[in-house]
Amino acid sequence: MSKITIQQIAKLAGVNKATVSRVLNKSASISEKTRLKIETIMKENNYIPNSIARGLAFNKTFTVGFCFDYTDKQAFSNPFFYKVLQGVEEVIYDNDYLFLMMSDHDKKNEKSTFERIVTEHRVDGIIMPNSLLNEMNYNLLISHNMPFVVIGENILVKEGIRWVDVDNTHAAQILTEKLISLGHRNIVIFAEAAAIQRDKFIVDRLEGYKKAIQQHGMIPRIIDGQDQLNDQLLPDAVICCSHEQLFEILEWERDNPDLAEIGLATFDDSPMFRHMRHPVHFVEIDLEMMGKQSAELLFKLINNEVNVPESIRIPTILIN
Amino acid sequence: MSKITIQQIAKLAGVNKATVSRVLNKSASISEKTRLKIETIMKENNYIPNSIARGLAFNKTFTVGFCFDYTDKQAFSNPFFYKVLQGVEEVIYDNDYLFLMMSDHDKKNEKSTFERIVTEHRVDGIIMPNSLLNEMNYNLLISHNMPFVVIGENILVKEGIRWVDVDNTHAAQILTEKLISLGHRNIVIFAEAAAIQRDKFIVDRLEGYKKAIQQHGMIPRIIDGQDQLNDQLLPDAVICCSHEQLFEILEWERDNPDLAEIGLATFDDSPMFRHMRHPVHFVEIDLEMMGKQSAELLFKLINNEVNVPESIRIPTILIN
DNA sequence: TTGAAAGCGCTAACAC
DNA sequence: GTGTTAGCGCTTTCAA
Numbered sequence: 001m002s003k004i005t006i007q008q009i010a011k012l013a014g015v016n017k018a019t020v021s022r023v024l025n026k027s028a029s030i031s032e033k034t035r036l037k038i039e040t041i042m043k044e045n046n047y048i049p050n051s052i053a054r055g056l057a058f059n060k061t062f063t064v065g066f067c068f069d070y071t072d073k074q075a076f077s078n079p080f081f082y083k084v085l086q087g088v089e090e091v092i093y094d095n096d097y098l099f100l101m102m103s104d105h106d107k108k109n110e111k112s113t114f115e116r117i118v119t120e121h122r123v124d125g126i127i128m129p130n131s132l133l134n135e136m137n138y139n140l141l142i143s144h145n146m147p148f149v150v151i152g153e154n155i156l157v158k159e160g161i162r163w164v165d166v167d168n169t170h171a172a173q174i175l176t177e178k179l180i181s182l183g184h185r186n187i188v189i190f191a192e193a194a195a196i197q198r199d200k201f202i203v204d205r206l207e208g209y210k211k212a213i214q215q216h217g218m219i220p221r222i223i224d225g226q227d228q229l230n231d232q233l234l235p236d237a238v239i240c241c242s243h244e245q246l247f248e249i250l251e252w253e254r255d256n257p258d259l260a261e262i263g264l265a266t267f268d269d270s271p272m273f274r275h276m277r278h279p280v281h282f283v284e285i286d287l288e289m290m291g292k293q294s295a296e297l298l299f300k301l302i303n304n305e306v307n308v309p310e311s312i313r314i315p316t317i318l319i320n
Numbered sequence: 321m322s323k324i325t326i327q328q329i330a331k332l333a334g335v336n337k338a339t340v341s342r343v344l345n346k347s348a349s350i351s352e353k354t355r356l357k358i359e360t361i362m363k364e365n366n367y368i369p370n371s372i373a374r375g376l377a378f379n380k381t382f383t384v385g386f387c388f389d390y391t392d393k394q395a396f397s398n399p400f401f402y403k404v405l406q407g408v409e410e411v412i413y414d415n416d417y418l419f420l421m422m423s424d425h426d427k428k429n430e431k432s433t434f435e436r437i438v439t440e441h442r443v444d445g446i447i448m449p450n451s452l453l454n455e456m457n458y459n460l461l462i463s464h465n466m467p468f469v470v471i472g473e474n475i476l477v478k479e480g481i482r483w484v485d486v487d488n489t490h491a492a493q494i495l496t497e498k499l500i501s502l503g504h505r506n507i508v509i510f511a512e513a514a515a516i517q518r519d520k521f522i523v524d525r526l527e528g529y530k531k532a533i534q535q536h537g538m539i540p541r542i543i544d545g546q547d548q549l550n551d552q553l554l555p556d557a558v559i560c561c562s563h564e565q566l567f568e569i570l571e572w573e574r575d576n577p578d579l580a581e582i583g584l585a586t587f588d589d590s591p592m593f594r595h596m597r598h599p600v601h602f603v604e605i606d607l608e609m610m611g612k613q614s615a616e617l618l619f620k621l622i623n624n625e626v627n628v629p630e631s632i633r634i635p636t637i638l639i640n
Numbered sequence: 641t642t643g644a645a646a647g648c649g650c651t652a653a654c655a656c
Numbered sequence: 657g658t659g660t661t662a663g664c665g666c667t668t669t670c671a672a
Contacts, residue, residue, distance in 0.1 A: 005648090005649055005650085006649060007649075007650095015658075016658065016660075017649090017650080017651095018650095018658075018660080018661095019657085019658060019659075021651060021652085022651095024650090024651095025651080029657055030657065030658085031657060034657080048440055049440075049649080050376075050440075050441070050648085050649050050650070051441070051442055052372060052375045052379075052441075052648090052649080053376055053649030053651090054650055054651080055372045055650090056372045056376050056649080056650070056651095056665070057650045057651040057663085057664055059372075059664070066421075089421070093423070093433050096436075098421075098436075098437065098442060099420065100383070100418055100419065100421075101409070101419055101421055103409065103413070113418070116416075117418065119368045120368055120371045121370070121371070121372075122371060122418060247591070270592070271567065272592040272596070276592075276596060276597060277596060277597040325665055325666085326666060327665075327666095335642075335643085336643045336644075337643095337665090337666080337667095338643065338644080338645095338666095339642060339643075340666095341666065341667060341668085342641095342642090344666085344667095349642085350641070350642085351641060354641080354642085369665080369666075370666070372664085372665080373648090373665030373666045374665080374666055374667080375648095375666090376648050376650090376664090376665080376666070376667095377665080377666045377667040378648090378667075379648070
């Protein structure tokens with residue numbers, strides 16, 4: 001029953017509630033004596049300030065929103081998602097903030113949760129994937145003066161977008177070199193045209209791949225469908241840009257036993273990899289760090305710090 | 321700039337803000353004419369009521385907390401976790417509520433996020449896994465009059481705990497029978513003593529397994545370590561109570577090629593299963609439904625409905 | 641049916 | 657240093 005208010009504490013202490021408020025907010029001008037007295041009384045009575053009321057007075061929510069891409073039904077099962085989330089979470093809790101999950105899926109005839117949270121000012125800032133930053137959401141955020149940070153390099157050509165991303169180019173380069181060092185000499189990369197159009201990170205990974213291949217005097221080759229994996233030109237290794245792609249290749253392998261000998265590689269580890277029929281090579285990307293950095297960037301914006309960086313690029317780390 | 325307040329709307333409409341408040345809350349006593357006028361003005365000015373202020377007046381947050389077990393570092397990667405979450409989310413958004421993620425990990429010298437959220441009344445209700453409902457958290461919730469629903473059958477002997485769980489006994493029975501119908505005749509179940517002590521769902525699964533085995537005139541056998549998988553008594557199928565256990569068995573298989581022929585089975589599908597070296601049988605449990613039901617139960621509590629069920633048991637569904 | 645005014649619990653000018 | 661007072665934006669008696 002923490003129904004006790006600042007007013008009652010004030011009465012018990014024989015002071016004005018403003019004085020109590022001052023000790024709550026560690027205001028300077030307060031005598032040691034009354035501060036101690038008030039603190040004691042607060043302890044004794046288990047006083048907890050009402051955060052809603054504080055929010056109303058401060059015009060703040062002490063909450064940030066974390067937005068996930070619901071169009072990807074697998075979002076939750078994606079390691080990408082939860083690793084980033086863990087990083088975000090840590091920073092948010094350290095700052096004594098809470099975090100609200102938000103999705104952007106439409107509700108029949110109603111506002112999406114995203115829109116609702118922004119228009120109602122239910123959070124002080126938002127972390128969202130670049131896939132969700134379309135023009136409409138951008139305008140919404142800007143017109144409501146809502147600070148936000150994008151996860152994944154931003155591609156929308158607009159002002160004032162901060163983003164955090166990993167170094168995909170470098171990661172692909174490392175991964176390709178790893179395959180080369182393992183003796184592979186005919187390495188292709190799997191990337192569908194549509195995905196290249198859509199996702200900047202795939203373009204970057206292609207670039208890193210090409211770089212490494214050409215440095216070793218080989219010729220890069222991009223495939224975007226099963227038909228290109230025919231026996232005349234059978235590669236000895238395939239790099240997959242996502243786990244979904246990896247699964248596709250594994251499906252193909254079923255119908256085509258020739259593929260069984262091919263080396264497979266992708267980005268990000270998964271606990272399942274070690275139990276697959278087919279061994280999978282990978283390079284680790286520091287997703288948790290990406291989450292941390294986004295949250296830290298967001299707090300800089302929320303606190304109106306100066307010289308907030310436009311973007312942060314996380315270096316690739318090589319894990320054995 | 322949705323900085324417009326109820327007061328300004330009132331002024332524009334030439335009425336008192338109380339009148340505007342009445343149309344906001346669909347109060348009965350209002351003339352059709354003024355209601356229409358006010359509604360028009362609200363539309364024109366894109367008026368959004370301030371939810372913080374509403375919260376203060378209503379003494380509500382319109383938010384529920386979803387608590388996950390952070391001690392399990394894999395919580396996020398666990399299919400259990402996100403499937404339940406999806407169900408929860410759907411119901412919460414349909415009720416125009418938002419949801420806050422909360423963890424229960426300690427912060428040095430400070431309150432845990434869980435405690436903070438409860439004591440500060442940052443949510444109107446909480447959904448949490450049974451593993452987190454210890455005596456301390458229970459007392460906290462009760463003393464703060466915070467409605468909550470437990471996911472997984474409750475085992476704490478206390479008053480007023482509502483829980484939602486799947487029918488683990490039946491699920492295990494179905495799974496066992498599936499293996500029998502596939503021709504297996506020496507099926508064991510893998511469950512460590514410690515886990516049996518800790519998790520009620522394992523006890524239930526053991527029971528369902530025994531039931532099916534005995535109905536077919538066979539003898540149930542529980543193993544709780546690799547050493548029990550020796551060649552004299554090599555089973556022809558192993559049921560794993562969790563995906564973690566499944567991975568353990570797969571690890572053992574590496575060192576012991578004899579195990580390669582054993583049938584493997586577990587609960588809940590995973591997209592990875594179809595790509596494993598070793599085929600995995602499974603029975604699907606409706607985790608999303610568990611999430612939905614928990615959320616619905618919680619709303620009944622929040623809205624002070626009468627005759628709220630003590631607990632809900634979700635039947636097992638058989639997916640091909 | 642509507643308005644006036646008090647209040648939700650807290651903060652922040654401004655006085656003293 | 658501390659009290660007074662006026663908000664923050666909304667709801668809700670109580671009168672009119």
